[in-house]
Every structure is written in C-alpha cells, then in structure tokens.
Amino acid sequence: MNADNEVIISVKDLKKYYDDGEVKALDGVTTDIRKGEVVVVIGPSGSGKSTFLRSLNLLERPTGGTITFDGEDIMSPATDINKLRQKMGMVFQHFNLFPHLTVLRNMTIAPMKLHGLSKDEAEKKAMALLERVGLDDRAKAYPSQLSGGQKQRIAIVRALAMDPEVMLFDEPTSALDPEMVGEVLDVMKKLADAGMTMVCVTHEMGFAREVGTRVIFMDCGTIIEENTPEEIFGNPQNERLKSFLKKVL
Amino acid sequence: MGKQSESKQSELIMVSRKKYAAMILLFGILSVPASVFPVLGLVFGIIAISMYVKNNSVKTLMMADVGKTLGLIGLILNLIITEIELLFFPLEKIPSWLAKYREVFFASDFWLDFENNFLTDTRYTYIGKGLLTTFQVTIFAALLGIGLGVVVALVRSSYETLKDELKGGFGKAVLFVLYKICGVYLTVIRGTPVVVQLMIIYFVIFASSNNKVLVAVLAFGINSGAYVAEIIRGGIMSVDKGQFEAGRSLGFGYVRTMALIIIPQAFKTVLPSLANEFIVLIKETSVSGYIGLQELTKGGDIIRSRTYSAFMPLIAVALIYLVIVMFFSWLVSLLERGLKKNERR
Numbered sequence: 001m002n003a004d005n006e007v008i009i010s011v012k013d014l015k016k017y018y019d020d021g022e023v024k025a026l027d028g029v030t031t032d033i034r035k036g037e038v039v040v041v042i043g044p045s046g047s048g049k050s051t052f053l054r055s056l057n058l059l060e061r062p063t064g065g066t067i068t069f070d071g072e073d074i075m076s077p078a079t080d081i082n083k084l085r086q087k088m089g090m091v092f093q094h095f096n097l098f099p100h101l102t103v104l105r106n107m108t109i110a111p112m113k114l115h116g117l118s119k120d121e122a123e124k125k126a127m128a129l130l131e132r133v134g135l136d137d138r139a140k141a142y143p144s145q146l147s148g149g150q151k152q153r154i155a156i157v158r159a160l161a162m163d164p165e166v167m168l169f170d171e172p173t174s175a176l177d178p179e180m181v182g183e184v185l186d187v188m189k190k191l192a193d194a195g196m197t198m199v200c201v202t203h204e205m206g207f208a209r210e211v212g213t214r215v216i217f218m219d220c221g222t223i224i225e226e227n228t229p230e231e232i233f234g235n236p237q238n239e240r241l242k243s244f245l246k247k248v249l
Numbered sequence: 250m251g252k253q254s255e256s257k258q259s260e261l262i263m264v265s266r267k268k269y270a271a272m273i274l275l276f277g278i279l280s281v282p283a284s285v286f287p288v289l290g291l292v293f294g295i296i297a298i299s300m301y302v303k304n305n306s307v308k309t310l311m312m313a314d315v316g317k318t319l320g321l322i323g324l325i326l327n328l329i330i331t332e333i334e335l336l337f338f339p340l341e342k343i344p345s346w347l348a349k350y351r352e353v354f355f356a357s358d359f360w361l362d363f364e365n366n367f368l369t370d371t372r373y374t375y376i377g378k379g380l381l382t383t384f385q386v387t388i389f390a391a392l393l394g395i396g397l398g399v400v401v402a403l404v405r406s407s408y409e410t411l412k413d414e415l416k417g418g419f420g421k422a423v424l425f426v427l428y429k430i431c432g433v434y435l436t437v438i439r440g441t442p443v444v445v446q447l448m449i450i451y452f453v454i455f456a457s458s459n460n461k462v463l464v465a466v467l468a469f470g471i472n473s474g475a476y477v478a479e480i481i482r483g484g485i486m487s488v489d490k491g492q493f494e495a496g497r498s499l500g501f502g503y504v505r506t507m508a509l510i511i512i513p514q515a516f517k518t519v520l521p522s523l524a525n526e527f528i529v530l531i532k533e534t535s536v537s538g539y540i541g542l543q544e545l546t547k548g549g550d551i552i553r554s555r556t557y558s559a560f561m562p563l564i565a566v567a568l569i570y571l572v573i574v575m576f577f578s579w580l581v582s583l584l585e586r587g588l589k590k591n592e593r594r
Binding site for chain 2 (some may be wrong): 029057059061082083086087088089090092094096097098099100109110113114159162
C-alpha cells in the first residue's frame with residue numbers, strides 16, 4: 001500500500017559482530033523503510049531485532065553494511081549524526097525519562113537547545129502534545145511520580161517534540177504492567193493513523209496485526225520473512241516463523 | 250555593732266548591689282543573642298509544622314532538624330553564659346556552697362593546668378591562629394581538589410565512552426595522551442602517602458619558596474583531586490546508560506548530553522561522598538607540621554613544647570577537630586537524607 005512512497009531509510013547488508021565475528025547479532029540485513037509505513041519487527045529474543053533498530057540511529061555501531069537516511073550515509077565520517085538523530089525519535093523499553101527534570105522540561109530541553117525554540121514556544125508545543133496523550137495535568141510532575149504507562153506516553157511525546165520524520169520504538173510495552181500496555185499502544189496507533197513513519201520492535205502481535213503495514217520476522221540476525229500482516233499471520237511460509245507464531249499466539 | 254559601721258556596711262551593700270545590677274544587665278544582654286537561637290528554632294519548627302500540614306515533603310524534615318539544632322545551640326550557649334556568670338559574680342553575692350566550690354575550682358590542678366596552657370602568655374592564640382590556618386588550607390585545597398578531580402574524571406570517562414565513537418585523528422590522540430597522564434596522576438598520588446607528597450613539594454619542588462600555606466594548599470589539593478576524580482567518575486558511571494542513550498537519541502552531542510543530563514544526576518549521587526572527602530581533608534591537614542606550617546595540630550604541639558604538659562593542648566586540639574568533624578558530618582547526613590527523599594526515579 002505504501003510501495004510507491006519514497007524510501008526514508010535504506011538498509012543494505014547490515015552486519016554487527018561481537019568478539020571478532022564469533023557472535024553475529026546481525027548477519028546481513030537488507031530492507032527499505034518508506035514514508036508512512038509502520039514496520040513491525042518481531043522475532044524470538046536474541047534474534048537481533050533490537051540491535052537492528054538501535055543501528056538505525058547508530059546507538060549501536062554496525063560492523064559492516066550501509067544505512068542511508070534521507071539519502072545520506074549515516075556511517076560516513078562526514079555525516080553529522082547528531083543532526084540526523086534529531087529527525088529520528090526513539091522510544092526505549094525503560095522509558096529513559098530524565099529523572100531530574102519535570103515532565104515539561106523533559107519535553108522542552110531538546111527543542112530549546114537544538115531547534116532554538118524559545119521557552120514559550122517550546123512549552124506551548126509540549127502542552128499541545130501532552131494534551132494529545134491526555135497528560136497535560138502532569139506537566140509539572142517529576143517522572144518518579146508517574147506510572148509506567150504515563151512515563152512511556154511522555155517518552156513518546158518527548159520524542160515527538162523534535163518533529164521527527166521517523167519514530168523508532170524499542171519494545172515500548174515490554175516493561176509495563178499488563179493493564180498499562182493498552183494506553184501506550186493507543187497512543188502509538190493514533191500516531192500511525194496520523195501518518196507517522198514508524199519502526200517498532202514489539203511482542204504485541206495484536207498491534208502488529210492491527211496497526212502494522214509490514215511485518216518483519218527476524219531470527220539469528222537475519223530477516224527470515226517479511227510481508228503484510230495478513231500474510232505473516234494468516235499464511236506464514238517459513239517453518240521458524242510458523243513455530244514462533246504457534247508459541248506466541 | 251556601732252551605728253556608723255552599720256551605715257558604712259549598708260553603703261557597701263548599696264555599691265555592690267549596683268555592681269550586681271550592672272552584672273545582671275551585662276549578662277542579660279549577653280544572653281540575648283543566645284536566646285535568638287531558640288526563637289529562630291521555634292520559627293523553623295512552626296514553618297515545619299505548617300509545611301507538614303500542607304504537604305509532607307523533605308523540606309519539612311530539614312526545617313524541623315534545623316529548628317531542633319538551633320534550639321540546642323541556644324540551650325548550650327545559655328548554659329555556658331550562666332556558668333561564666335557564676336564564675337565572675339562577686340563572692341558575697343553567690344551562695345556560700347557555690348563560693349566554696351569556686352575557690353576549690355580555681356585552686357584545682359585542672360584550672361591551673363588550663364591557665365598555664367592556654368591563658369599564660371596568651372597561648373590560646375596558637376590554637377586560634379592554627380585553626381584559622383587549618384581552615385584556610387582545607388578550603389583552598391578542597392577547591393583545587395574539586396577542580397582537578399572534575400577535569401580528570403571528565404577526561405577519563407570521556408575517553409572510555411568515546412574511544413569507539415571517535416574515528417581517530419588528532420582529537421582522539423590528544424584525548425588518549427590526556428587519559429594516560431590522568432592515569433599516571435591517579436596511580437602516583439593514590440600510591441604514596443600524603444606526608445611524603447607534602448614534603449616532596451615543599452623540600453624539592455618549591456625548595457626556593459617559603460610560602461608554607463601555598464605549598465600545603467597545593468599538596469593537599471593535588472592529593473585530594475585524585476580521590477575526588479574517582480568519586481566523580483563513579484558518580485558518572487552510576488547514571489543509567491539509558492540516560493546517555495536517551496540524550497544522544499534526541500540529537501544532543503556528547504558534551505551536551507554530559508552537561509545537561511549526566512552531570513546533574515551524577516552530582517546528586519556524589520555530593521555526600523564529596524562532603525566526606527572534605528571532612529577527611531580537614532583531618533589530613535594535621536600533618537602540615539612536617540613542613541613547619543603552624544596549623545591547629547602544630548599549634549597545640551607548640552604549646553606542649555612550651556609547657557611540657559601534653560594532656561591539655563592535645564585534648565583541646567582533638568576536641569576542636571571532633572566538633573568540626575561532627576558539625577560537617579551532621580550537614581552531610583542532612584544532605585544525604587534530603588537527596589534520598591528527593592530521589593526522583
């Protein structure tokens with residue numbers, strides 16, 4: 001459905017080896033991520049899906065292969081990775097909110113320091129985003145005063161405050177109590193409906209099926225199968241995918 | 250008893266009554282500042298209670314603690330003033346049992362020893378000036394130590410995080426050299442006794458200078474810097490790695506991530522340890538006598554060499570250190586409690 005849109009991130013033969021090649025976290029991953037896509041990466045633990053995601057904004061330094069973002073090679077020494085990261089929002093499993101700053105300051109610090117927004121502009125924008133996720137009454141709270149679900153929603157809007165072109169989600173609901181998973185997935189779904197390009201590593205098969213436009217199944221550092229959610233869940237081809245789905249569904 | 254002598258006596262009593270009134274006035278005035286403390290304590294207590302009603306926060310506890318302490322200080326000051334009053338009141342104006350007690354006290358070995366060690370030839374100035382020098386050296390050495398420590402800690406932790414990210418070239422080479430220099434500094438300073446370092450700086454490096462305070466500040470500052478560096482590096486490392494990644498993923502460079510996100514959090518965790526290092530430093534300066542610097546310990550020692558009595562000056566010196574250290578330890582415990590309750594994770 002988005003096959004004709006322009007490619008934002010292009011990954012070619014991505015490799016990440018540890019211990020001189022003894023451990024291969026990523027062993028030749030190639031894929032394109034197009035504007036407006038919601039790519040959901042699934043797979044057993046240790047399959048390299050988190051490493052793959054963290055390589056996209058170079059939190060993990062790949063051993064080989066290339067990643068281009070907006071046509072720029074992100075691993076080239078000439079590239080200003082900090083500039084590129086501003087266009088790639090990231091949401092972590094453990095939220096990683098800044099505990100010494102209020103919710104509002106968490107959200108305004110990057111736009112103010114990096115985009116040169118004034119305090120008023122940044123706070124206005126942050127409040128609008130907080131309203132979108134129904135947390136505008138917690139602007140003055142500190143992260144420790146929030147529940148896990150609230151923390152993760154704040155983490156999402158903190159990333160959105162930088163107006164990213166792509167949002168990367170690294171198991172955003174894995175550290176949450178079950179009753180809080182829904183509120184975070186809701187925010188992500190709304191984000192997807194609004195047309196945000198998203199790459200999401202998750203164990204939430206319901207989310208993958210419902211919101212994803214493409215599902216990538218990874219195992220042993222490679223992409224085993226990649227297709228629409230309907231095909232992946234309705235008509236899996238590979239044996240490993242079949243046995244994985246049997247376990248998780 | 251004749252009439253004349255009776256009137257003379259009543260005159261005498263009148264005079265001594267006036268003196269007595271003046272005395273009472275004087276000590277009354279003296280106890281005013283002392284009374285300020287309990288009053289302030291009361292004020293803090295009331296603030297603490299009203300804050301407790303509103304919201305039970307850390308500040309409440311700190312307020313209550315400050316109130317308690319001020320009250321205690323006031324009580325002790327008032328006690329001391331009362332004691333002094335009793336010592337100097339005219340003999341006939343105090344109860345006879347107390348007068349007898351006072352006579353005995355002023356004739357006691359304790360008082361004579363005290364007088365000989367501290368009052369004769371104004372020997373207490375050795376203690377007073379020595380204390381001043383001790384503070385001088387400690388404060389400037391602490392400042393130097395923190396400055397050095399921060400720089401060394403930043404160089405070491407920067408190199409450790411950036412060595413994979415930097416693509417080589419001039420910057421990395423410079424950082425590597427600095428990293429190695431800092432490593433040598435830490436090894437040498439932490440591997441040798443501070444007295445030896447002090448003497449090397451005084452007798453070898455600054456052999457031509459006679460500014461003992463400066464030498465002591467340098468020696469203790471450089472020594473303390475090594476320990477401060479490790480404290481701060483530990484603080485930086487104790488901040489969750491995810492914080493660093495979150496900062497970088499928003500687009501902050503290494504320096505800004507450190508300055509805006511890591512250092513403020515690290516600072517909170519290391520503050521009590523840094524304060525403890527300051528306390529250690531106060532006591533460490535007592536070896537300055539090795540280069541002839543007259544700080545508190547040396548001051549007490551000089552008195553001992555004059556009076557040939559060791560007990561009074563040394564115990565006095567020990568008590569002064571004890572009071573100072575207890576005061577700062579109390580501050581540190583307040584700080585620790587505040588930080589713990591304030592923990593925002």
